[in-house]
Amino acid sequence: MKESLETRFAKFLEHTVGAESIDALHTPSSNDPKMADYYLADRKIVAEFKSLNADQMAKGAAVVDEHLSNKEEVIFGTLPSSRITDSPEEEKALKHKIQDKMTTRIKKVCSKANKQLAKQFEKLPHLATGVLILINEDNTSLHPSMIAERVIDFAASQPRSIHYCLMIFESHKIKAMGKLLPYPLLLDLTRSARQRRSLGFLQSVQWQWAKTYGHTEKVLSDERNPIAYFPEDLTFGG
Incomplete structure (x- = not known):
């Protein structure tokens, strides 16, 4: 039986230099708040996983x-x-109303992850950068652009501990080498030079994961040249 995307990516991350599973480091009691999932880059980065399984x-x-x-x-x-x-x-x-209604849960996901990252920061003797890792294996109702917009809105609206969002989607693919292949998306939500020092490390993680799907060239994305993910449109009715 094929392992879930979350399990596969977690195993991949555990082989990344400087990665540590936070659960493996602690024995939480029933009174402890939910911890974040991973330390990365020798504890300079704290990562929290969230899976987007619910069809919207x-x-x-x-x-x-x-x-x-x-x-x-x-x-x-x-x-x-x-x-x-x-x-x-x-x-x-x-x-806009459809998108807003379908992505309401993303705001809740961001809020919960934000609190978990902030709590984990308190356990470190130094400042750290937070990354929210969103996992979407086969939920085609949530297009990457919809999720990205909601995450960016959350990040702009308040002080927060989410400085990057790495979107690991297999539900949507891009056209590359004559095929449709998954490709991870990294959102840079930083506000300081210190936080931006983590960009190179996370871009490396993004690219190493992209290569597991067979990519041989990096795909750059910006507002003028966004990545086109397929399927593109939602269809209601039948």
């Missing part, structure tokens, strides 16, 4: 159903959002 399609479908009900319309089969809205502005607002 029903939440998006509920938004569409409400929209159609308000218009007193009934559709059979599937239609693009442009066919159930009266203007580009209305379509944009509907898509």
Whole structure:
């Protein structure tokens, strides 16, 4: 039986130089708060895993159903959002509402991870950098761009201990070498030069994991040249 993506990535991480499983270092009592998962780079980085297993399609479908009900319309089969809205502005607002509803849990995931990382920082005698590692094996309802936007919003809204987000997705793939292959995405959410010193290490982890899928060239991403992940669109109805 194939091991889960979280198990495979954890094993990969454990062979990274300077990686330590925090659970293996401690024997927590029932009163202890949930600890973060890993120290990386000789404890300069603290990492917390979160898996995105829950399908969120029903939440998006509920938004569409409400929209159609308000218009007193009934559709059979599937239609693009442009066919159930009266203007580009209305379509944009509907898509935003769908995305917001489907990614509500991501805010909760970030909040919980943020607290765990902060607690782990307190146990170290030096300042550390925090990385949230999001694992998505086969949940196609959560597109990487949707998750990235919600994580960035969380990071911008408050003081936090999440300085990077490494998204390990097998649910969505990119086109490379004539194939569709998974490719990890690293979000840089840093605010200080000290935090940015961890970028090279995390980029190395990102690339080493990408190579396990057969990649031979790095894929760069920015706002002008975003990575296109497939499948791209969510389809409601049937």
